[in-house]
Amino acid sequence: MEKVIRIKTPVTTEEVRKLRAKDNVLITGEIYTARDAAHKRLVELLNQGKELPIDLNGQFIYYVGPAPAKPGYAVGPAGPTTSYRMDPYTPQLLKLGLKGMIGKGSRSKEVIEAMKEHGAVYFGAVGGAAALISKSIKKAEVVCYEDLGAEAIHKFYVEDFPAIVVIDSEGNNLYETEPEKYRIQ
Amino acid sequence: MREIKAEVIKNTVRDLFLEANYFIGKDVYDKLKEQCELEESPVGKSVLRQIIKNDEIAAQEKIAICQDTGMAVVFVELGQEVRIVDGDFNEAINQGVREAYAEGYLRKSVVSDPVFDRTNTKDNTPAVIHVKIVPGDKVKIAVTAKGFGSENMSSLKMLKPADGIEGVKNFVVETAVNAGPNPCPPIIVGVGIGGTMEMAAILSKKALFRPVGEHNSNLRYAQLEKEILQEINKSGIGPGGLGGRTTALAVHIEYFPTHIAGLPVAVNICCHASRHAEKLI
Numbered sequence: 001m002e003k004v005i006r007i008k009t010p011v012t013t014e015e016v017r018k019l020r021a022k023d024n025v026l027i028t029g030e031i032y033t034a035r036d037a038a039h040k041r042l043v044e045l046l047n048q049g050k051e052l053p054i055d056l057n058g059q060f061i062y063y064v065g066p067a068p069a070k071p072g073y074a075v076g077p078a079g080p081t082t083s084y085r086m087d088p089y090t091p092q093l094l095k096l097g098l099k100g101m102i103g104k105g106s107r108s109k110e111v112i113e114a115m116k117e118h119g120a121v122y123f124g125a126v127g128g129a130a131a132l133i134s135k136s137i138k139k140a141e142v143v144c145y146e147d148l149g150a151e152a153i154h155k156f157y158v159e160d161f162p163a164i165v166v167i168d169s170e171g172n173n174l175y176e177t178e179p180e181k182y183r184i185q
Numbered sequence: 186m187r188e189i190k191a192e193v194i195k196n197t198v199r200d201l202f203l204e205a206n207y208f209i210g211k212d213v214y215d216k217l218k219e220q221c222e223l224e225e226s227p228v229g230k231s232v233l234r235q236i237i238k239n240d241e242i243a244a245q246e247k248i249a250i251c252q253d254t255g256m257a258v259v260f261v262e263l264g265q266e267v268r269i270v271d272g273d274f275n276e277a278i279n280q281g282v283r284e285a286y287a288e289g290y291l292r293k294s295v296v297s298d299p300v301f302d303r304t305n306t307k308d309n310t311p312a313v314i315h316v317k318i319v320p321g322d323k324v325k326i327a328v329t330a331k332g333f334g335s336e337n338m339s340s341l342k343m344l345k346p347a348d349g350i351e352g353v354k355n356f357v358v359e360t361a362v363n364a365g366p367n368p369c370p371p372i373i374v375g376v377g378i379g380g381t382m383e384m385a386a387i388l389s390k391k392a393l394f395r396p397v398g399e400h401n402s403n404l405r406y407a408q409l410e411k412e413i414l415q416e417i418n419k420s421g422i423g424p425g426g427l428g429g430r431t432t433a434l435a436v437h438i439e440y441f442p443t444h445i446a447g448l449p450v451a452v453n454i455c456c457h458a459s460r461h462a463e464k465l466i
C-alpha cells in the first residue's frame with residue numbers, strides 16, 4: 001500500500017508542491033463543485049474582467065454533478081465526471097490560485113503546464129463509484145448558478161474523501177507511467 | 186388482437202429504469218469479482234474493490250450506482266398482434282422515464298437543444314426510442330441508462346471492404362485504447378458491423394445488452410470478440426486507467442448484411458456500470 005496523506009482545505013502552494021503522483025490522499029474540509037456549464041460561466045465573467053462569485057484561492061474543485069439526495073441523505077451519489085471537458089477553462093482558474101482539481105481521465109498539455117507553473121495537483125477519484133464516494137460528503141449546499149440544476153456550483157463539506165494524486169505539480173502523470181508497466185507488446 | 190394499456194407500458198418503463206440504475210447485473214458483478222482476484226496491479230485491484238463496494242451500497246440502499254444516471258434509451262419489440270390502447274405509446278415511454286427519474290432520485294441530464302440553448306429539460310426526457318415490429322402478441326421492452334463519459338468515447342468508421350478482419354480489429358482496439366482512462370474502465374465494448382451507417386450504430390448499442398461472458402452464437406464472430414478483448418487488455422490501461430490487466434470486461438459484436446462497397450463499424454463504449462434491464466409483457 002502506498003502512503004496515505006491527509007489534506008485539509010484550503011491548502012497552500014507549498015503543501016501542494018509536496019504531493020507526488022501515486023500518493024493516496026484523504027481530503028477533509030470544504031471543496032467546490034463545478035462542471036461544464038459552471039466553468040463556462042466562470043470563465044465568461046473573467047473574460048469580461050468581472051469578479052467570480054467564489055474565491056478559488058487555495059481551493060479544490062470537484063468535477064461532479066451529483067444525483068438528487070434521497071430524504072435523510074446529505075447528497076446523492078456523486079462520482080467524478082470526465083475532466084478533459086473542463087480543460088479549456090482550467091488554466092485561467094489555476095492563475096487565480098486554484099490548487100487542485102478532482103476528476104477522472106486525462107488532462108491537456110496546457111492544463112499540466114499551468115499546474116506546474118502555479119503549483120497545483122490533479123486528483124483522480126474512482127469513476128462510477130458515486131454511491132461509495134457520497135459517503136464522505138457530509139454537507140452540500142448550492143453556492144451559485146442554482147438554475148443549472150445538477151450543474152450548479154455546490155460547496156461540499158467532505159471528511160476523508162478518498163483520492164489519488166494522478167498528476168502532480170511537476171507534471172508526473174500516472175495515466176502515462178502506470179499503464180506502461182502493464183503493457184504487453 | 187391483444188390490447189395493452191399505455192399505462193402498462195409506462196409503469197414497465199418506470200420500473201425498468203429504477204431497476205437498472207440501482208442494481209448492477211449479476212453478470213457484471215460476478216465478472217468484476219473474478220477480475221479483482223486476477224488483477225496484478227495493486228492500484229487496479231483497489232479500484233476494482235471500490236467499484237464492487239459501490240455496487241453493493243447502491244443495491245442495499247437503493248441509490249444510483251453512478252451520479253450520471255444517463256440518457257434513457259429504450260428498445261421495444263412490439264408484437265404485430267398487439268394494440269396499444271388508452272394512450273399514446275411514445276408518451277407512455279417518456280412518462281415512465283419522467284416518473285423513474287423524479288421518484289427514484291436520479292439525475293436529470295438531458296438538454297433540449299444540443300447546440301444553442303442547452304437548457305435542461307428537468308425530467309430526463311425525451312428518451313431515445315427504437316421500435317421493431319415482430320411476430321406475436323407480446324411486447325419486449327429493454328432499457329438502458331447510458332452514461333456519457335463512455336458514450337463520448339464511442340466512434341464509427343466506414344471501413345473499406347479491403348480493410349477486412351484486420352481493419353475491423355484495429356479500429357475497435359484503437360477506439361477502446363485511445364479512450365484511455367476517460368470512459369471509466371473496465372469497459373464493455375459494443376460493436377456493430379455491417380448494415381448502413383445508422384444500422385451499425387444501433388447494433389453497437391444493442392450489443393451492450395448482451396450479458397457479460399456470453400459470446401456471439403456465430404463462432405467466427407465469437408472468436409473475433411475474444412481476440413479483440415485480449416488485444417484491448419494488453420494495453421495496460423487497467424481499472425480507472427491507473428494501470429493493470431483489466432481494461433475491458435467484454436467485447437460484444439452484432440452484425441448485419443451490408444453493401445458490396447461497404448464495411449461500416451461502430452464502437453459503442455460502456456463503463457463498468459453497464460445499466461440495463463428488460464421485461465416481456
